[in-house]
Amino acid sequence: MGEGSESQTAGFAPERPPAGADWPTIGDWRKRTRAALLSRRLAIPTEERVTRSERISAALAAALEPLSDRLIGVYWPFRGEFDPRGVMAALRERGTRLALPVIVGRGQPLEFREWSPGSLMTQGVWNVPMPESGETVLPDLLVVPLVGFDKQGYRLGYGGGFYDRTIAAMATRPRTIGVGFELGRLDTICPQPHDIALERIITER
Known part of the structure; x- marks a missing residue:
């Protein structure tokens, strides 16, 4: 798709529910x-x-540069998500501490374990790699993958509610940056009381 076709796909969604829908x-x-x-x-x-991901990588690296002294929660790519591993490796080279999520059970908040290149990994839920062992850590900032998102910063994920539940459960709310492709932009996700808006969203635009 070129830039013209991108504008046709951005904002796509099945017809939105009426106002006040249950x-x-x-x-x-x-x-x-x-x-x-x-x-x-x-x-x-x-x-x-590749082109879109390069743009996202540059924007994400710039956004994280002032925060490189924090513990940052990132993610391992899944189902065509933007792949942040290049940015992760560059951050680690500068000494930034990173952590990956671990799903411990349905309906429970995520746990995070520290990660660095060479960490021993195991297959988690949906066969997504995660650190095999390590103490649970609490990131200061979360880089959150997006399926969809809206202008208010609300996120459409995979339906498990893990990130909303995790952010709500943390004693100190972490800063949040959502990352995804522009084609996931929606007018609204019809946010509900359990949805938590992200502070910032980065796409290839």
């Missing part, structure tokens, strides 16, 4: 929207994915 209706809309956005994300051609 949670089952909104939940069903989110499920359909999530599937549509994942399909579009996985279909990004390889060469274009």
